[in-house]
Amino acid sequence: MTRDGGTGFGIGRRRLLATVGGAALTGVLAACGSNTGRGGKGSGPALSQWYHQYGEPGTEAAVKRYAAGYDKARVTVQWRPGDYDRQTAAALLTDSGPDVFEVDGPRLDQIKGGQIVDVTEQIESVKDDFNQAVLKPKIWDGKIWAVPQTIDTQLLFYRKSLLRAAGVQPPQSVDELVEAAKTLTRHHRKDKVKGLFLGNDGGAAVLGGTPLFAAGLSLITEDGKVGFDDPAAARVLGKVRQLYADGSLLLGAPTDWSDPAAFVQGLTAMQWSGLWALPQVKKALGDDFGVLPFPKDGAGKPAVPVGAYGSAVSARSKHQKEAKAFVKWLWVDGTDKQEDFALSYGFHIPARISLAKKAKQLQEGAAAEAVRFATDHGFAEPLLWTTASRTAYQDALNHIIKDGANPETELKAVVRKVNSELQRAKKK
Amino acid sequence: MRGRGGAAAKGGQDGQAGEAGGSGQGSGAGRLRRFRGPQNRNLWFWAFVGPFAIGLALFTYVPLAWSVYLSFFDAHNTVSPTDFVGLDNYVSMLGDHAFLSSLGTFLLFTAFIVPTTYVVSLALALMVNRLRFAQAFFRSVFFLPTACSYVVAALIWKLSIFNGVRFGLANTVLGWFGADQTAWLSTSDPPWYWLVIVTVRLWLQAGFYMILFLAGLQRISPRLYEAAAVDGARPGWQTLRHITLPQLRATSVAVVLLLVINAFQAFDEFYNLLSDARGYPPYARPPLVYLYYTALGQEQNLGLGSAGAVILALIIAVATVVQARWFGLGRKED
Numbered sequence: 001m002t003r004d005g006g007t008g009f010g011i012g013r014r015r016l017l018a019t020v021g022g023a024a025l026t027g028v029l030a031a032c033g034s035n036t037g038r039g040g041k042g043s044g045p046a047l048s049q050w051y052h053q054y055g056e057p058g059t060e061a062a063v064k065r066y067a068a069g070y071d072k073a074r075v076t077v078q079w080r081p082g083d084y085d086r087q088t089a090a091a092l093l094t095d096s097g098p099d100v101f102e103v104d105g106p107r108l109d110q111i112k113g114g115q116i117v118d119v120t121e122q123i124e125s126v127k128d129d130f131n132q133a134v135l136k137p138k139i140w141d142g143k144i145w146a147v148p149q150t151i152d153t154q155l156l157f158y159r160k161s162l163l164r165a166a167g168v169q170p171p172q173s174v175d176e177l178v179e180a181a182k183t184l185t186r187h188h189r190k191d192k193v194k195g196l197f198l199g200n201d202g203g204a205a206v207l208g209g210t211p212l213f214a215a216g217l218s219l220i221t222e223d224g225k226v227g228f229d230d231p232a233a234a235r236v237l238g239k240v241r242q243l244y245a246d247g248s249l250l251l252g253a254p255t256d257w258s259d260p261a262a263f264v265q266g267l268t269a270m271q272w273s274g275l276w277a278l279p280q281v282k283k284a285l286g287d288d289f290g291v292l293p294f295p296k297d298g299a300g301k302p303a304v305p306v307g308a309y310g311s312a313v314s315a316r317s318k319h320q321k322e323a324k325a326f327v328k329w330l331w332v333d334g335t336d337k338q339e340d341f342a343l344s345y346g347f348h349i350p351a352r353i354s355l356a357k358k359a360k361q362l363q364e365g366a367a368a369e370a371v372r373f374a375t376d377h378g379f380a381e382p383l384l385w386t387t388a389s390r391t392a393y394q395d396a397l398n399h400i401i402k403d404g405a406n407p408e409t410e411l412k413a414v415v416r417k418v419n420s421e422l423q424r425a426k427k428k
Numbered sequence: 429m430r431g432r433g434g435a436a437a438k439g440g441q442d443g444q445a446g447e448a449g450g451s452g453q454g455s456g457a458g459r460l461r462r463f464r465g466p467q468n469r470n471l472w473f474w475a476f477v478g479p480f481a482i483g484l485a486l487f488t489y490v491p492l493a494w495s496v497y498l499s500f501f502d503a504h505n506t507v508s509p510t511d512f513v514g515l516d517n518y519v520s521m522l523g524d525h526a527f528l529s530s531l532g533t534f535l536l537f538t539a540f541i542v543p544t545t546y547v548v549s550l551a552l553a554l555m556v557n558r559l560r561f562a563q564a565f566f567r568s569v570f571f572l573p574t575a576c577s578y579v580v581a582a583l584i585w586k587l588s589i590f591n592g593v594r595f596g597l598a599n600t601v602l603g604w605f606g607a608d609q610t611a612w613l614s615t616s617d618p619p620w621y622w623l624v625i626v627t628v629r630l631w632l633q634a635g636f637y638m639i640l641f642l643a644g645l646q647r648i649s650p651r652l653y654e655a656a657a658v659d660g661a662r663p664g665w666q667t668l669r670h671i672t673l674p675q676l677r678a679t680s681v682a683v684v685l686l687l688v689i690n691a692f693q694a695f696d697e698f699y700n701l702l703s704d705a706r707g708y709p710p711y712a713r714p715p716l717v718y719l720y721y722t723a724l725g726q727e728q729n730l731g732l733g734s735a736g737a738v739i740l741a742l743i744i745a746v747a748t749v750v751q752a753r754w755f756g757l758g759r760k761e762d
Contacts, residue, residue, distance in 0.1 A: 086725070089724070090724070092505070093507055113504060192593075199704065200611075201614060250592075251592050252591050252612055252613055253592065253593055254591045256704050256705075262593075390707075391526070394707050398710050402616045402617065402711075
């Protein structure tokens with residue numbers, strides 16, 4: 001034993017504990033005081049703004065730069081990797097959440113639960129200039145609950161040379177799509193190239209309501225009823241099943257539909273992916289590709305899903321007025337920042353129609369086509385399409401596509417579920 | 429030993445002295461002494477155990493009790509609900525086809541994975557136990573996967589070994605024999621995804637149970653085997669059946685209990701193998717994944733999710749008790 005219960009290295013036990021404790025306390029205090037965002041220069045109240053982690057380099061620096069340029073509040077940006085939607089949902093239950101945040105929606109439960117405040121006044125003067133397809137799901141009870149930031153859409157990418165080699169024309173209907181995928185798979189069997197990639201689950205998750213819209217139907221009608229209680233729904237979903245049954249779909253790719261890797265690596269001749277993939281595809285394939293909307297079925301019309309993260313203000317914010325003013329400054333008045341955010345880092349369509357029209361990058365080629373599809377054929381999931389409805393529908397789609405379940409029987413069960421959800425949603 | 433006894437006796441005397449003093453003046457000091465215990469042992473006990481006890485209460489028992497509380501309320505997007513709904517959430521959960529289907533699937537999964545893991549880990553333990561040299565090496569080799577996270581292992585299985593394209597490891601090997609590429613995780617007919625799930629689970633957990641069996645095997649007296657040999661028992665199956673397995677009964681009960689609980693708590697590898705950003709397929713959806721989407725997904729129905737969690741906890745508890753009684757947990761060793 002050393003004197004005073006020492007450690008044997010000449011340091012007393014008490015001193016060692018005190019040193020370690022002091023270091024730990026300093027660390028904790030330092031962590032509490034650390035600031036991950038760049039605080040604004042403004043002299044007003046402190047506002048916290050949350051973004052989900054964008055994949056495109058430069059975006060984080062850009063949003064911090066915007067925040068730093070605001071002089072009426074000290075805005076701190078938090079760039080949050082991981083499951084952002086669940087993080088915000090949990091944070092909104094507490095007082096330590098953000099003042100301003102990106103929201104994938106908002107969802108009806110968030111609006112009705114009083115978790116966010118309406119920003120109608122901030123957007124009112126220019127609301128007609130926003131893409132109406134993406135603005136509509138942000139309106140409830142006549143009020144606007146989030147300001148759309150940028151629009152994303154999904155497209156059918158096809159490889160011109162592979163289609164040409166197989167003697168296939170770009171498909172204009174679902175029947176042609178089924179036939180094209182089959183022919184392409186057969187023709188390129190030797191190279192193990194599949195006809196179409198709709199995601200590793202055969203399209204159940206990503207397609208969602210797209211085939212229904214292509215068949216002239218909808219998820220929820222304008223008057224708030226189930227929009228696919230119709231034989232045309234079973235018919236078009238049966239054709240999606242046909243793609244799977246024919247062995248025309250690429251399945252089990254290392255990356256899923258949102259990444260164009262399978263398409264640019266030549267694993268598939270056609271792929272359903274996002275607008276964000278366009279620069280990567282162009283860089284890899286040059287002009288050897290084209291884009292299409294999901295083709296029409298029967299009396300329907302082509303369809304592309306559109307969506308936009310919105311900028312929302314938390315109802316728990318202690319500075320709601322100032323937070324709303326910041327949202328207006330950034331996403332309504334700051335047109336230069338919106339254009340920069342949409343097109344300087346990744347590839348998105350500005351939510352304001354006037355900005356989308358004048359953006360140079362969107363004037364020609366596949367990008368111009370994408371803007372046209374989003375404007376002419378864009379649809380967004382309505383607010384009344386709740387999570388429970390979506391899960392029931394996706395489960396049914398899985399059963400239809402992979403197990404060959406009867407589409408009519410499956411859809412009947414979904415219609416019952418959606419009806420009960422609609423009653424619940426409208427009740428309060 | 430004597431020293432410790434002496435200290436305790438001294439402490440006891442101190443305590444008595446404190447109590448005696450406590451009846452008169454200086455009761456505060458006596459109580460403080462009693463609280464500290466002999467040689468401040470009580471104080472040190474709470475200094476070491478206290479933070480963990482507080483952590484356990486704060487992060488386990490309080491949330492558990494809160495979850496039971498939430499299960500009786502309509503708790504959409506809130507953890508402090510006011511709308512009492514009684515047993516509605518339980519009725520709704522028990523009438524939910526997707527939840528019942530996940531329970532059914534996982535009963536089957538448990539019925540398969542528990543005996544499989546049991547047999548594999550016991551076989552590994554018997555094999556390693558018989559090794560004359562390099563036993564420590566093989567013990568480490570089989571145990572090492574336990575150190576790997578379920579998430580990492582699931583991603584390796586999904587992206588490298590069992591991806592569905594031509595350059596996946598499994599497909600490359602099959603390709604040498606002229607087989608077509610298989611989408612392991614994307615087909616439900618045949619359900620190849622179970623092969624991926626079961627192999628990753630076996631790889632990750634068989635080593636841990638092997639160690640438990642090894643400890644059990646090393647506790648069996650060699651004299652038992654010698655006596656059996658003298659009585660004419662043949663080594664191999666006969667010895668295994670009549671000596672090894674009965675002697676491993678206590679270990680086996682513990683292993684099976686842990687395996688059943690683990691099977692119903694399955695989450696990580698299923699979630700990382702089968703989910704994508706937009707959802708999860710209905711087949712092979714463990715109850716915990718379903719509850720995760722219900723309570724913490726976009727729906728944020730914390731009341732319904734809590735009711736499901738309570739139901740699942742009750743099922744695990746009942747299964748554990750029934751199984752423990754079946755195997756005679758706590759019964760005197762043979």
